[in-house]
Amino acid sequence: MIRQEEVFKIGKIGKPHGVKGEVAFRFSDDVFDRVDADYLILEVDGILVPFFLEEYRFRSDEVALVKFSGVDTVERASELTGCDVWFPRSLASVDDEELTWSQIVGYELRDVNNHGNEHIVGSIVDVDESTENVLLTLDNGMLVPAAYELIVDIDHSRQCLLMNLPDGLLNL
Known part of the structure; x- marks a missing residue:
């Protein structure tokens, strides 16, 4: 089980994009790209759940379009709308030069x-x-x-x- 003190918030999932399960991810920290992460953690019904990244691309400096493994329909992507996105502290750099x-x-x-x-x-x-x-x-x-x-x-x-x-x- 992932505990709150093991993660920090980096954004929120927006609306689905397209019909193949892609979602808009508004982020405040691009740590997921800097450390080449395999997964992000979403808060679903109060529980922190890892979602593995299939692919993502940047739409702007604050929004990425993300495709998670196992999320293949617009209906499934809609269920994630509004979920807070967290990142594991253990994967983030603790180098104070890159600290956000x-x-x-x-x-x-x-x-x-x-x-x-x-x-x-x-x-x-x-x-x-x-x-x-x-x-x-x-x-x-x-x-x-x-x-x-x-x-x-x-x-x-x-x-x-x-x-x-x-x-x-x-x-x-």
Whole structure:
């Protein structure tokens, strides 16, 4: 069984494309193409299920047309419409040079002061990249700027983002 902490969300399945089971996949992270993945994980009725890729092609910078194994009709493809798409953390690169914001969703955000003491701020539930200033949304409703100069470290083994947040930011 695939557990939520083993994956990160990379998009959503849209409408069927054509009559042979192809679907539109709107993605926020192209990690599936960068690491040449064999499968994607779809959330079907609350359960994370692997779907093997037969082929895909890019329609735009945000949409790929995907054909999954065993999905051969428009009716079967329609059943997948609206499913969230996830990617295994184990297959994604943990090289911080190629790390994407979506890979840290689910990580715990900790504030590290100048003395090295850590304070848990919250868990990252979403990343807003719609503007030039990227914001991390935490499970407690807080928004934290995702400025590279504030990041101290990314600890993948603890699934933790360590930041040195400016004084007073957490009091807003």
